[in-house]
Amino acid sequence: MRLSLKVWRQSDKDAAGGFEDYKLDHVSPDMSFLEMFDVLNEQLIEEGKEPVAFDHDCREGICGMCSMYINGRPHGPLRGVTTCQLHMRSFKDGDTIVVEPWRAQAFPVIKDLVVDRDAFDRVISAGGFVSVNTGNAQDANALPIAKEAADDAFAAAACIGCGACVAACKNASAMLFVSAKISQLALLPQGQAERSIRAEKMVAQMDAEGFGACTNTGACSAECPKEISLENIARMNREYIGAKFSSSAV
Amino acid sequence: MSWFSQTLTSSIGKKLLMALTGLFLISFLVIHATINAMIFYNDGGETFSHWGHFMGTNPIIRTLEIGLVAGFLIHIIDGLMLWKSNRDARPVKYAVNNAAANSTWYSRSMGLLGTLLLIFLVIHTSHFWIPNRSNQFATGEELNLYQMMLDIFQNPIVVLIYVLGCVSLFWHLLHGFKSAFQSLGLNHVKYNGAISFVGTAFSIIVPILFALMPISIYLGWVK
Numbered sequence: 001m002r003l004s005l006k007v008w009r010q011s012d013k014d015a016a017g018g019f020e021d022y023k024l025d026h027v028s029p030d031m032s033f034l035e036m037f038d039v040l041n042e043q044l045i046e047e048g049k050e051p052v053a054f055d056h057d058c059r060e061g062i063c064g065m066c067s068m069y070i071n072g073r074p075h076g077p078l079r080g081v082t083t084c085q086l087h088m089r090s091f092k093d094g095d096t097i098v099v100e101p102w103r104a105q106a107f108p109v110i111k112d113l114v115v116d117r118d119a120f121d122r123v124i125s126a127g128g129f130v131s132v133n134t135g136n137a138q139d140a141n142a143l144p145i146a147k148e149a150a151d152d153a154f155a156a157a158a159c160i161g162c163g164a165c166v167a168a169c170k171n172a173s174a175m176l177f178v179s180a181k182i183s184q185l186a187l188l189p190q191g192q193a194e195r196s197i198r199a200e201k202m203v204a205q206m207d208a209e210g211f212g213a214c215t216n217t218g219a220c221s222a223e224c225p226k227e228i229s230l231e232n233i234a235r236m237n238r239e240y241i242g243a244k245f246s247s248s249a250v
Numbered sequence: 251m252s253w254f255s256q257t258l259t260s261s262i263g264k265k266l267l268m269a270l271t272g273l274f275l276i277s278f279l280v281i282h283a284t285i286n287a288m289i290f291y292n293d294g295g296e297t298f299s300h301w302g303h304f305m306g307t308n309p310i311i312r313t314l315e316i317g318l319v320a321g322f323l324i325h326i327i328d329g330l331m332l333w334k335s336n337r338d339a340r341p342v343k344y345a346v347n348n349a350a351a352n353s354t355w356y357s358r359s360m361g362l363l364g365t366l367l368l369i370f371l372v373i374h375t376s377h378f379w380i381p382n383r384s385n386q387f388a389t390g391e392e393l394n395l396y397q398m399m400l401d402i403f404q405n406p407i408v409v410l411i412y413v414l415g416c417v418s419l420f421w422h423l424l425h426g427f428k429s430a431f432q433s434l435g436l437n438h439v440k441y442n443g444a445i446s447f448v449g450t451a452f453s454i455i456v457p458i459l460f461a462l463m464p465i466s467i468y469l470g471w472v473k
């Protein structure tokens with residue numbers, strides 16, 4: 001395959017940045033999108049140019065690092081697929097592909113296609129955990145959990161923190177991510193002790209990071225590689241409003 | 251800040267206010283549309299004026315009207331604040347954005363549709379509500395709203411503005427009705443179908459009913 005690429009290049013956080021055009025003549029349809037970028041980078045290195053910086057780690061759809069906004073959509077044209085699991089057979093010979101970083105106030109560009117997603121870590125640090133002293137693992141049957149609750153918690157826990165929801169949302173809202181993290185713990189017995197304070201603190205941190213609010217367009221869930229459901233956002237709204245009006249934290 | 255104002259100024263709190271005021275405005279639309287539809291009796295405005303008089307003079311309704319004005323103000327101010335902070339959350343736009351692949355245009359245009367409704371509201375209240383209430387305040391007498399309608403809707407430009415207002419209302423409600431339930435956390439497999447059905451039906455029926463009023467008067471169907 002022959003491809004034309006328009007890739008966002010930006011030397012550091014404060015630099016202006018702009019698009020650069022590249023041509024690739026020997027792209028295999030079986031390559032992943034990131035492998036195609038490896039080929040581009042080798043070509044750039046051979047030409048004595050600076051390779052394109054992009055985030056990646058597992059390359060098997062589980063770490064959430066591979067943030068690329070491809071032809072106007074996070075993680076490219078397929079549903080439920082990360083950039084690393086997107087293959088060049090999803091494109092046509094002669095295509096022009098535009099690649100940009102996630103765009104959000106809370107996700108500043110560090111370099112080229114790499115953005116700083118520490119805001120997500122700070123939201124998790126605010127309450128996305130269970131504080132218990134670990135001891136011996138207790139018998140699994142000691143804590144009965146309804147099958148539906150376990151299934152919903154598991155589906156929410158599939159979130160890999162990639163930030164595609166923020167990237168896709170017209171408001172750069174992080175509510176799908178935050179609601180998945182609040183839900184996975186609110187649904188399980190281990191999460192009950194800190195349930196209210198968790199919802200209050202995580203939402204407060206989400207707001208402090210400068211993410212937008214939700215307009216319920218559904219773009220996040222449609223673009224989420226793990227297809228996290230909007231039901232989680234409704235649950236977060238219930239958790240937060242319920243906690244705010246009933247908890248003893250003034 | 252007290253916990254209460256902190257709650258209502260948080261992102262979810264702002265959405266809570268939008269949803270509550272939005273549903274309140276929807277309940278107002280039910281009453282407004284029902285009473286105005288009395289003109290279709292085509293009885294020279296007798297039934298319409300009877301109910302109009304009740305709405306304009308009954309002390310309970312007049313008290314609720316203060317709540318309605320407050321509801322509108324909160325919805326509008328909160329909506330514009332959300333629109334601003336949501337825009338600030340993405341200072342650099344995408345060069346290429348294929349939003350149509352993941353969401354409807356009208357769900358992404360609530361601020362624009364709301365602003366069109368606001369412009370319509372200014373025109374609409376200056377036609378009927380403001381002159382009538384100021385006359386009541388000055389002289390204690392109500393104006394003949396039915397006759398005013400017959401006069402105002404002789405102008406095709408005015409009829410067009412009202413129809414466009416109804417079109418904006420249709421799109422605003424088509425997303426807003428369902429969205430309000432999601433904002434309130436009311437998302438449940440057993441009820442989502444019903445909410446979606448009632449929301450779509452409401453968004454179609456009410457704007458059509460409203461649009462038919464100026465059209466019928468202009469075309470002389472209602473005299």
Ligand code: HEM
Pocket residue numbers: 214215216265268269270271272273275276279325326329330332333360361363364365367368371422423425426427429430431433434
């Ligand atoms: C009769 C008139 C109106 C009705 C019945 C109405 C109803 C609604 C409803 C039900 C929602 C959904 C709330 C939610 O998502 O939780 C909504 C959202 C919204 N409305 Fe209205 N509205 C009206 C007029 C207006 C006006 C005049 C404005 C002026 C700015 C406005 C601006 C907005 C905005 C910006 C949103 C979206 C907020 C967001 O989710 O980001 N609306 N409206």
Ligand code: SF4
Pocket residue numbers: 064158159160161162163164165166176177180220223224225226227228
């Ligand atoms: S909710 Fe989906 S899109 Fe958002 S961070 Fe989690 S996996 Fe990524």
Ligand code: FES
Pocket residue numbers: 055056057058059060061062063064065066082083084085
């Ligand atoms: S590189 Fe790990 S999810 Fe794509």
